[in-house]
Amino acid sequence: MKKQLLLFSFLVFSLLIKAQHEKCATSFALKKGLEANAGAASFYTAEQLANKWLANNKSAVHHNKTKAIIKIPVVFHVVYKNAAQNIPDSNIISQLQVLNECFRKQNANYTNTRPIFDTIGADCEIEFCLADKDPQGNPTTGIIRKSAPSTAAFDPLNGFDAVKSPAKGGDTLWPANQYLNIWTCDMSLFSFTFVLGYAQFPGMNPQTDGVVIQYDYLGKYSKPKFLGRTTVHEVGHWLGMRHIWADDAPGIGQQGTCDSTDFVGDTPNCKSQSASGSCNTSTNTCSNEDPYWSTIDPPDMVENYMDYSKDSCMTMFTKGQKARMYSFLNTNPDRMAITTSTAGCNTYAGIHDIDDFSAHVELFPNPASDVVKLNLKNLSHAGYSYEIYNANGQLITKEALNYLYSEIDVKSLSNGLYFVKVYSEYHTATKRLVIAR
Numbered sequence: 115m116k117k118q119l120l121l122f123s124f125l126v127f128s129l130l131i132k133a134q135h136e137k138c139a140t141s142f143a144l145k146k147g148l149e150a151n152a153g154a155a156s157f158y159t160a161e162q163l164a165n166k167w168l169a170n171n172k173s174a175v176h177h178n179k180t181k182a183i184i185k186i187p188v189v190f191h192v193v194y195k196n197a198a199q200n201i202p203d204s205n206i207i208s209q210l211q212v213l214n215e216c217f218r219k220q221n222a223n224y225t226n227t228r229p230i231f232d233t234i235g236a237d238c239e240i241e242f243c244l245a246d247k248d249p250q251g252n253p254t255t256g257i258i259r260k261s262a263p264s265t266a267a268f269d270p271l272n273g274f275d276a277v278k279s280p281a282k283g284g285d286t287l288w289p290a291n292q293y294l295n296i297w298t299c300d301m302s303l304f305s306f307t308f309v310l311g312y313a314q315f316p317g318m319n320p321q322t323d324g325v326v327i328q329y330d331y332l333g334k335y336s337k338p339k340f341l342g343r344t345t346v347h348e349v350g351h352w353l354g355m356r357h358i359w360a361d362d363a364p365g366i367g368q369q370g371t372c373d374s375t376d377f378v379g380d381t382p383n384c385k386s387q388s389a390s391g392s393c394n395t396s397t398n399t400c401s402n403e404d405p406y407w408s409t410i411d412p413p414d415m416v417e418n419y420m421d422y423s424k425d426s427c428m429t430m431f432t433k434g435q436k437a438r439m440y441s442f443l444n445t446n447p448d449r450m451a452i453t454t455s456t457a458g459c460n461t462y463a464g465i466h467d468i469d470d471f472s473a474h475v476e477l478f479p480n481p482a483s484d485v486v487k488l489n490l491k492n493l494s495h496a497g498y499s500y501e502i503y504n505a506n507g508q509l510i511t512k513e514a515l516n517y518l519y520s521e522i523d524v525k526s527l528s529n530g531l532y533f534v535k536v537y538s539e540y541h542t543a544t545k546r547l548v549i550a551r
Protein backbone atom coordinates (compact mmCIF):
# COMPACT_ATOMS: atom_id res chain seq x y z
CA MET A 115 0.00 0.00 0.00
CA LYS A 116 2.78 2.31 0.99
CA LYS A 117 4.54 1.47 -2.26
CA GLN A 118 1.40 2.25 -4.27
CA LEU A 119 0.98 5.56 -2.54
CA LEU A 120 4.58 6.42 -3.28
CA LEU A 121 4.11 5.48 -6.92
CA PHE A 122 0.97 7.58 -7.07
CA SER A 123 2.69 10.63 -5.60
CA PHE A 124 5.51 10.14 -8.05
CA LEU A 125 3.07 10.03 -10.98
CA VAL A 126 1.23 13.14 -9.87
CA PHE A 127 4.49 14.91 -9.32
CA SER A 128 5.85 13.87 -12.73
CA LEU A 129 2.70 15.14 -14.42
CA LEU A 130 2.97 18.39 -12.55
CA ILE A 131 6.56 18.79 -13.63
CA LYS A 132 5.75 17.76 -17.20
CA ALA A 133 3.08 20.42 -17.38
CA GLN A 134 5.68 22.94 -16.38
CA HIS A 135 8.38 21.82 -18.76
CA GLU A 136 10.56 24.76 -19.66
CA LYS A 137 13.86 24.63 -21.47
CA CYS A 138 15.12 27.72 -19.75
CA ALA A 139 14.38 29.01 -16.28
CA THR A 140 15.85 32.48 -16.76
CA SER A 141 12.55 34.37 -16.61
CA PHE A 142 11.64 32.32 -13.54
CA ALA A 143 15.02 33.29 -12.01
CA LEU A 144 14.34 36.94 -12.85
CA LYS A 145 10.91 36.77 -11.23
CA LYS A 146 12.40 35.11 -8.12
CA GLY A 147 15.21 37.69 -8.02
CA LEU A 148 12.85 40.64 -8.33
CA GLU A 149 10.45 39.21 -5.73
CA ALA A 150 13.36 38.77 -3.32
CA ASN A 151 14.32 42.30 -4.25
CA ALA A 152 17.81 40.97 -4.89
CA GLY A 153 19.08 43.70 -7.13
CA ALA A 154 15.65 44.76 -8.37
CA ALA A 155 16.61 48.42 -8.40
CA SER A 156 19.97 47.75 -10.04
CA PHE A 157 18.27 45.52 -12.63
CA TYR A 158 16.01 48.39 -13.74
CA THR A 159 18.91 50.84 -13.61
CA ALA A 160 20.94 48.52 -15.84
CA GLU A 161 18.06 48.41 -18.36
CA GLN A 162 17.68 52.20 -18.34
CA LEU A 163 21.40 52.86 -18.79
CA ALA A 164 21.61 50.31 -21.59
CA ASN A 165 18.61 51.78 -23.40
CA LYS A 166 20.00 55.28 -23.12
CA TRP A 167 23.35 54.17 -24.51
CA LEU A 168 21.63 52.37 -27.36
CA ALA A 169 19.62 55.44 -28.30
CA ASN A 170 22.85 57.40 -28.67
CA ASN A 171 24.93 54.69 -30.36
CA LYS A 172 22.61 53.00 -32.81
CA SER A 173 24.60 53.58 -35.94
CA ALA A 174 27.92 52.81 -34.26
CA VAL A 175 26.97 49.33 -33.14
CA HIS A 176 25.11 48.47 -36.29
CA HIS A 177 27.78 49.46 -38.73
CA ASN A 178 31.10 49.77 -36.97
CA LYS A 179 33.20 47.83 -34.58
CA THR A 180 32.98 49.53 -31.23
CA LYS A 181 36.01 47.77 -29.78
CA ALA A 182 38.55 45.13 -30.60
CA ILE A 183 37.21 41.60 -30.07
CA ILE A 184 35.95 41.32 -26.51
CA LYS A 185 37.45 38.33 -24.70
CA ILE A 186 35.65 36.98 -21.68
CA PRO A 187 37.39 34.66 -19.20
CA VAL A 188 35.14 31.79 -18.13
CA VAL A 189 35.31 29.63 -15.03
CA PHE A 190 33.38 26.35 -15.11
CA HIS A 191 32.19 24.97 -11.78
CA VAL A 192 31.50 21.27 -12.29
CA VAL A 193 29.38 20.30 -9.27
CA TYR A 194 28.74 16.58 -9.40
CA LYS A 195 27.11 13.79 -7.44
CA ASN A 196 28.38 10.91 -9.61
CA ALA A 197 30.95 10.18 -12.30
CA ALA A 198 28.62 10.94 -15.22
CA GLN A 199 27.98 14.43 -13.89
CA ASN A 200 31.73 15.01 -13.55
CA ILE A 201 31.87 15.87 -17.24
CA PRO A 202 35.22 15.62 -19.05
CA ASP A 203 37.40 18.60 -19.96
CA SER A 204 36.84 17.80 -23.64
CA ASN A 205 33.12 18.53 -23.27
CA ILE A 206 33.88 21.86 -21.67
CA ILE A 207 36.37 22.80 -24.38
CA SER A 208 33.90 21.79 -27.08
CA GLN A 209 31.35 24.10 -25.41
CA LEU A 210 33.80 27.00 -25.51
CA GLN A 211 34.33 26.31 -29.17
CA VAL A 212 30.56 26.35 -29.81
CA LEU A 213 30.22 29.62 -27.89
CA ASN A 214 32.97 31.17 -29.98
CA GLU A 215 31.60 29.88 -33.25
CA CYS A 216 28.12 31.18 -32.47
CA PHE A 217 29.17 34.57 -31.09
CA ARG A 218 31.59 35.05 -34.02
CA LYS A 219 29.12 33.79 -36.67
CA GLN A 220 31.49 30.96 -37.56
CA ASN A 221 28.95 28.19 -36.87
CA ALA A 222 28.77 25.68 -39.72
CA ASN A 223 24.95 25.77 -39.82
CA TYR A 224 24.82 29.54 -40.44
CA THR A 225 24.44 28.71 -44.14
CA ASN A 226 20.99 27.26 -43.29
CA THR A 227 19.71 30.70 -42.24
CA ARG A 228 16.79 31.68 -44.48
CA PRO A 229 17.56 34.45 -47.02
CA ILE A 230 15.11 36.85 -45.36
CA PHE A 231 17.32 36.78 -42.25
CA ASP A 232 20.84 35.91 -43.37
CA THR A 233 21.93 39.51 -43.95
CA ILE A 234 21.12 40.52 -40.38
CA GLY A 235 23.08 37.74 -38.66
CA ALA A 236 25.76 39.28 -36.45
CA ASP A 237 29.38 38.56 -35.75
CA CYS A 238 29.06 39.69 -32.13
CA GLU A 239 32.85 40.06 -31.86
CA ILE A 240 32.84 38.40 -28.45
CA GLU A 241 35.03 35.40 -27.63
CA PHE A 242 35.22 33.18 -24.56
CA CYS A 243 38.20 31.41 -23.06
CA LEU A 244 39.06 29.45 -19.96
CA ALA A 245 40.31 31.58 -17.09
CA ASP A 246 44.01 31.05 -16.51
CA LYS A 247 44.29 33.01 -13.26
CA ASP A 248 42.15 32.41 -10.21
CA PRO A 249 40.89 35.33 -8.06
CA GLN A 250 44.15 35.22 -6.06
CA GLY A 251 46.23 35.47 -9.24
CA ASN A 252 47.38 31.84 -9.16
CA PRO A 253 47.43 29.68 -12.31
CA THR A 254 44.23 27.72 -12.95
CA THR A 255 42.76 25.54 -15.67
CA GLY A 256 39.51 27.48 -15.37
CA ILE A 257 37.70 24.24 -14.53
CA ILE A 258 36.79 23.68 -10.88
CA ARG A 259 35.44 20.29 -9.85
CA LYS A 260 33.48 19.79 -6.69
CA SER A 261 31.91 16.62 -5.42
CA ALA A 262 28.70 17.66 -3.78
CA PRO A 263 25.88 16.28 -1.69
CA SER A 264 22.51 15.74 -3.28
CA THR A 265 21.28 19.18 -2.31
CA ALA A 266 23.73 20.98 -4.57
CA ALA A 267 21.52 21.84 -7.47
CA PHE A 268 18.68 23.91 -8.65
CA ASP A 269 15.77 22.72 -6.58
CA PRO A 270 12.47 24.42 -7.40
CA LEU A 271 10.84 22.99 -4.28
CA ASN A 272 13.42 23.71 -1.63
CA GLY A 273 15.54 26.51 -2.90
CA PHE A 274 17.19 28.12 -5.80
CA ASP A 275 20.81 28.69 -6.75
CA ALA A 276 22.06 26.12 -4.20
CA VAL A 277 24.73 25.17 -6.75
CA LYS A 278 26.28 28.62 -6.27
CA SER A 279 26.35 28.39 -2.50
CA PRO A 280 29.18 26.54 -0.66
CA ALA A 281 26.98 26.47 2.45
CA LYS A 282 24.47 24.35 0.50
CA GLY A 283 27.12 22.12 -1.08
CA GLY A 284 27.61 24.16 -4.25
CA ASP A 285 30.70 25.98 -5.44
CA THR A 286 31.34 29.62 -4.73
CA LEU A 287 31.37 32.16 -7.51
CA TRP A 288 34.49 33.93 -8.70
CA PRO A 289 34.09 37.72 -8.90
CA ALA A 290 31.45 38.45 -11.51
CA ASN A 291 33.28 41.52 -12.77
CA GLN A 292 36.30 39.38 -13.77
CA TYR A 293 34.79 36.03 -14.79
CA LEU A 294 31.76 34.57 -16.48
CA ASN A 295 30.79 31.83 -14.00
CA ILE A 296 29.20 28.73 -15.57
CA TRP A 297 28.02 26.02 -13.19
CA THR A 298 27.04 22.57 -14.39
CA CYS A 299 25.08 20.21 -12.17
CA ASP A 300 22.10 17.90 -12.23
CA MET A 301 18.84 19.82 -12.13
CA SER A 302 16.64 16.85 -12.90
CA LEU A 303 14.05 15.54 -10.47
CA PHE A 304 13.15 11.84 -10.49
CA SER A 305 15.29 11.57 -13.65
CA PHE A 306 13.13 14.07 -15.47
CA THR A 307 15.02 16.97 -16.98
CA PHE A 308 12.68 19.92 -17.01
CA VAL A 309 15.21 22.76 -16.93
CA LEU A 310 18.19 22.78 -19.27
CA GLY A 311 19.67 26.00 -17.98
CA TYR A 312 19.18 29.48 -16.56
CA ALA A 313 21.10 32.70 -16.38
CA GLN A 314 21.13 35.98 -14.54
CA PHE A 315 20.57 39.23 -16.44
CA PRO A 316 22.95 42.19 -16.08
CA GLY A 317 22.28 44.27 -13.00
CA MET A 318 21.03 41.48 -10.75
CA ASN A 319 22.73 40.29 -7.57
CA PRO A 320 26.50 40.06 -8.30
CA GLN A 321 26.85 37.29 -5.69
CA THR A 322 24.84 34.88 -7.87
CA ASP A 323 25.77 36.18 -11.33
CA GLY A 324 26.38 33.71 -14.14
CA VAL A 325 24.87 30.75 -15.94
CA VAL A 326 23.79 27.27 -14.79
CA ILE A 327 23.58 24.39 -17.29
CA GLN A 328 22.16 20.89 -16.86
CA TYR A 329 25.35 18.79 -17.02
CA ASP A 330 24.34 16.56 -19.93
CA TYR A 331 23.42 19.54 -22.10
CA LEU A 332 26.83 21.18 -21.85
CA GLY A 333 29.20 20.72 -24.76
CA LYS A 334 28.97 19.64 -28.34
CA TYR A 335 28.91 15.90 -27.69
CA SER A 336 26.71 15.72 -24.63
CA LYS A 337 23.77 14.35 -26.51
CA PRO A 338 23.88 13.51 -30.19
CA LYS A 339 20.85 15.71 -30.85
CA PHE A 340 22.26 18.79 -29.16
CA LEU A 341 24.95 21.15 -30.38
CA GLY A 342 25.78 23.17 -27.30
CA ARG A 343 23.12 25.78 -28.06
CA THR A 344 21.67 25.70 -24.51
CA THR A 345 24.79 27.45 -23.22
CA VAL A 346 24.79 29.89 -26.16
CA HIS A 347 21.17 30.78 -25.29
CA GLU A 348 21.94 31.24 -21.58
CA VAL A 349 25.07 33.32 -22.20
CA GLY A 350 22.84 35.41 -24.48
CA HIS A 351 20.60 36.08 -21.45
CA TRP A 352 23.68 36.88 -19.35
CA LEU A 353 24.49 39.57 -21.92
CA GLY A 354 20.96 41.01 -21.65
CA MET A 355 19.08 39.15 -24.39
CA ARG A 356 15.42 38.33 -23.81
CA HIS A 357 13.50 35.49 -25.44
CA ILE A 358 12.36 36.62 -28.87
CA TRP A 359 8.70 36.06 -27.90
CA ALA A 360 9.24 38.37 -24.89
CA ASP A 361 7.85 35.98 -22.25
CA ASP A 362 4.36 37.42 -22.33
CA ALA A 363 2.35 34.19 -22.41
CA PRO A 364 -0.14 34.19 -19.51
CA GLY A 365 0.85 30.63 -18.58
CA ILE A 366 3.30 27.97 -19.60
CA GLY A 367 2.27 26.37 -22.88
CA GLN A 368 -0.13 29.22 -23.67
CA GLN A 369 0.22 31.65 -26.54
CA GLY A 370 1.34 35.16 -25.76
CA THR A 371 0.46 38.38 -27.50
CA CYS A 372 2.06 40.47 -30.21
CA ASP A 373 2.33 43.68 -28.22
CA SER A 374 5.38 43.01 -26.07
CA THR A 375 9.01 43.31 -27.05
CA ASP A 376 12.39 41.71 -26.57
CA PHE A 377 13.79 45.27 -26.95
CA VAL A 378 15.30 44.33 -30.30
CA GLY A 379 13.92 45.76 -33.55
CA ASP A 380 15.17 43.24 -36.09
CA THR A 381 13.88 40.09 -34.31
CA PRO A 382 10.32 39.75 -35.63
CA ASN A 383 7.52 39.86 -33.07
CA CYS A 384 6.21 36.44 -32.19
CA LYS A 385 3.62 35.11 -29.80
CA SER A 386 5.27 32.42 -27.76
CA GLN A 387 7.87 29.70 -27.93
CA SER A 388 5.98 28.45 -30.97
CA ALA A 389 9.03 26.65 -32.29
CA SER A 390 9.64 24.78 -29.06
CA GLY A 391 11.86 21.83 -29.82
CA SER A 392 11.05 22.06 -33.51
CA CYS A 393 12.18 23.94 -36.55
CA ASN A 394 8.94 25.08 -38.12
CA THR A 395 9.85 27.69 -40.72
CA SER A 396 6.25 28.27 -41.77
CA THR A 397 5.30 29.84 -38.42
CA ASN A 398 4.31 33.50 -38.53
CA THR A 399 2.43 34.36 -35.33
CA CYS A 400 2.54 38.19 -35.45
CA SER A 401 2.19 40.73 -38.25
CA ASN A 402 2.78 43.98 -36.38
CA GLU A 403 6.54 44.11 -36.79
CA ASP A 404 8.88 46.70 -35.41
CA PRO A 405 9.56 49.71 -37.73
CA TYR A 406 12.83 47.99 -38.66
CA TRP A 407 10.81 45.72 -40.96
CA SER A 408 8.78 48.54 -42.54
CA THR A 409 5.88 46.90 -44.43
CA ILE A 410 7.44 43.43 -44.52
CA ASP A 411 5.80 40.74 -42.39
CA PRO A 412 8.63 38.29 -41.72
CA PRO A 413 8.05 34.79 -40.35
CA ASP A 414 9.03 33.91 -36.76
CA MET A 415 12.81 33.73 -36.50
CA VAL A 416 13.24 30.08 -35.48
CA GLU A 417 16.93 30.43 -36.34
CA ASN A 418 17.48 32.68 -33.35
CA TYR A 419 19.50 31.41 -30.38
CA MET A 420 16.99 33.13 -28.09
CA ASP A 421 14.10 30.96 -29.31
CA TYR A 422 13.35 27.41 -28.11
CA SER A 423 14.00 25.77 -31.47
CA LYS A 424 15.98 22.59 -32.03
CA ASP A 425 19.71 23.11 -31.61
CA SER A 426 20.31 22.13 -35.22
CA CYS A 427 18.22 25.01 -36.59
CA MET A 428 19.58 27.68 -34.22
CA THR A 429 22.01 29.65 -36.33
CA MET A 430 22.07 33.32 -35.35
CA PHE A 431 22.05 36.38 -33.17
CA THR A 432 20.92 39.48 -35.06
CA LYS A 433 22.69 42.80 -35.40
CA GLY A 434 20.00 44.30 -33.18
CA GLN A 435 20.76 41.72 -30.49
CA LYS A 436 24.46 42.48 -30.82
CA ALA A 437 23.65 46.14 -30.25
CA ARG A 438 21.70 45.22 -27.12
CA MET A 439 24.61 43.12 -25.83
CA TYR A 440 26.97 46.03 -26.41
CA SER A 441 24.57 48.38 -24.65
CA PHE A 442 25.20 46.39 -21.44
CA LEU A 443 28.89 45.79 -22.15
CA ASN A 444 29.26 49.59 -22.34
CA THR A 445 27.15 50.60 -19.35
CA ASN A 446 26.74 47.89 -16.70
CA PRO A 447 29.68 48.09 -14.26
CA ASP A 448 30.24 44.31 -13.98
CA ARG A 449 29.85 43.65 -17.71
CA MET A 450 32.12 46.61 -18.54
CA ALA A 451 34.80 45.40 -16.13
CA ILE A 452 34.84 41.89 -17.58
CA THR A 453 35.78 43.24 -21.01
CA THR A 454 39.15 44.31 -19.57
CA SER A 455 39.61 41.34 -17.22
CA THR A 456 43.14 39.96 -17.29
CA ALA A 457 42.13 36.65 -15.70
CA GLY A 458 42.39 34.55 -18.82
CA CYS A 459 42.46 34.01 -22.52
CA ASN A 460 46.12 33.06 -22.73
CA THR A 461 45.68 29.29 -22.60
CA TYR A 462 42.81 28.70 -24.96
CA ALA A 463 42.03 31.04 -27.80
CA GLY A 464 38.78 29.15 -28.10
CA ILE A 465 37.71 29.54 -31.66
CA HIS A 466 41.10 28.41 -32.88
CA ASP A 467 41.03 25.22 -30.81
CA ILE A 468 39.47 22.99 -33.37
CA ASP A 469 37.86 20.19 -31.44
CA ASP A 470 38.25 17.21 -33.75
CA PHE A 471 35.60 14.49 -33.38
CA SER A 472 37.99 11.85 -34.76
CA ALA A 473 40.23 12.42 -31.71
CA HIS A 474 37.40 10.94 -29.63
CA VAL A 475 37.30 7.72 -31.65
CA GLU A 476 39.77 4.98 -30.65
CA LEU A 477 40.07 1.78 -32.64
CA PHE A 478 42.44 -0.92 -31.39
CA PRO A 479 44.32 -3.12 -31.86
CA ASN A 480 45.08 -2.00 -35.37
CA PRO A 481 46.04 -4.17 -37.27
CA ALA A 482 43.40 -6.49 -35.77
CA SER A 483 42.67 -10.16 -36.29
CA ASP A 484 39.48 -11.39 -34.57
CA VAL A 485 38.12 -8.54 -32.47
CA VAL A 486 38.54 -4.80 -32.75
CA LYS A 487 37.70 -2.53 -29.84
CA LEU A 488 35.93 0.73 -30.49
CA ASN A 489 36.10 3.29 -27.70
CA LEU A 490 34.40 6.68 -27.86
CA LYS A 491 36.66 8.55 -25.50
CA ASN A 492 35.45 11.46 -23.37
CA LEU A 493 31.96 11.43 -24.82
CA SER A 494 29.23 11.24 -22.25
CA HIS A 495 26.28 9.93 -24.20
CA ALA A 496 25.73 6.95 -26.45
CA GLY A 497 23.73 7.29 -29.66
CA TYR A 498 26.39 6.72 -32.28
CA SER A 499 26.55 4.16 -35.11
CA TYR A 500 29.34 2.65 -37.12
CA GLU A 501 29.81 1.33 -40.63
CA ILE A 502 32.67 -0.72 -42.05
CA TYR A 503 33.63 -0.31 -45.69
CA ASN A 504 36.13 -2.34 -47.67
CA ALA A 505 38.93 -0.76 -49.69
CA ASN A 506 36.59 -0.47 -52.70
CA GLY A 507 34.13 1.60 -50.71
CA GLN A 508 31.51 -1.18 -50.40
CA LEU A 509 29.51 -1.22 -47.19
CA ILE A 510 30.18 -4.43 -45.24
CA THR A 511 28.52 -3.84 -41.85
CA LYS A 512 26.35 -1.21 -40.28
CA GLU A 513 25.28 -1.13 -36.65
CA ALA A 514 24.10 1.19 -33.92
CA LEU A 515 26.39 1.58 -30.91
CA ASN A 516 24.53 1.22 -27.65
CA TYR A 517 27.59 1.89 -25.54
CA LEU A 518 30.60 4.15 -25.69
CA TYR A 519 32.83 1.06 -25.57
CA SER A 520 32.20 -1.89 -27.92
CA GLU A 521 34.01 -4.96 -29.15
CA ILE A 522 33.39 -5.74 -32.80
CA ASP A 523 33.82 -9.25 -34.15
CA VAL A 524 35.83 -9.00 -37.38
CA LYS A 525 36.52 -12.72 -37.90
CA SER A 526 34.51 -12.71 -41.13
CA LEU A 527 36.66 -9.98 -42.69
CA SER A 528 39.53 -11.18 -44.87
CA ASN A 529 42.96 -9.63 -44.65
CA GLY A 530 43.22 -6.13 -46.03
CA LEU A 531 42.38 -2.47 -45.57
CA TYR A 532 38.96 -1.29 -44.31
CA PHE A 533 37.41 2.00 -43.31
CA VAL A 534 35.38 2.35 -40.13
CA LYS A 535 33.00 5.29 -40.10
CA VAL A 536 31.64 6.35 -36.69
CA TYR A 537 28.87 8.90 -36.72
CA SER A 538 25.88 10.52 -35.05
CA GLU A 539 23.36 12.91 -36.55
CA TYR A 540 25.97 15.70 -36.50
CA HIS A 541 29.43 14.17 -36.15
CA THR A 542 31.40 11.84 -38.39
CA ALA A 543 34.86 10.36 -38.21
CA THR A 544 36.41 7.74 -40.47
CA LYS A 545 39.32 5.57 -39.36
CA ARG A 546 41.48 3.13 -41.30
CA LEU A 547 41.46 -0.44 -40.05
CA VAL A 548 43.84 -3.17 -41.17
CA ILE A 549 42.91 -6.84 -40.78
CA ALA A 550 45.97 -9.11 -40.66
CA ARG A 551 46.20 -12.68 -39.36
Ligand SMILES: [Ca+2]
Binds near residue numbers: 377
Ligand atom coordinates in the same frame (compact mmCIF):
# COMPACT_ATOMS: atom_id res chain seq x y z
CA1 LIG B 1 11.81 41.99 -31.54
Ligand SMILES: [Ca+2]
Binds near residue numbers: 383399400401411413
Ligand atom coordinates in the same frame (compact mmCIF):
# COMPACT_ATOMS: atom_id res chain seq x y z
CA1 LIG C 1 5.61 38.26 -38.58
Ligand SMILES: [Zn+2]
Binds near residue numbers: 138139140141357
Ligand atom coordinates in the same frame (compact mmCIF):
# COMPACT_ATOMS: atom_id res chain seq x y z
ZN1 LIG D 1 15.99 31.43 -22.08
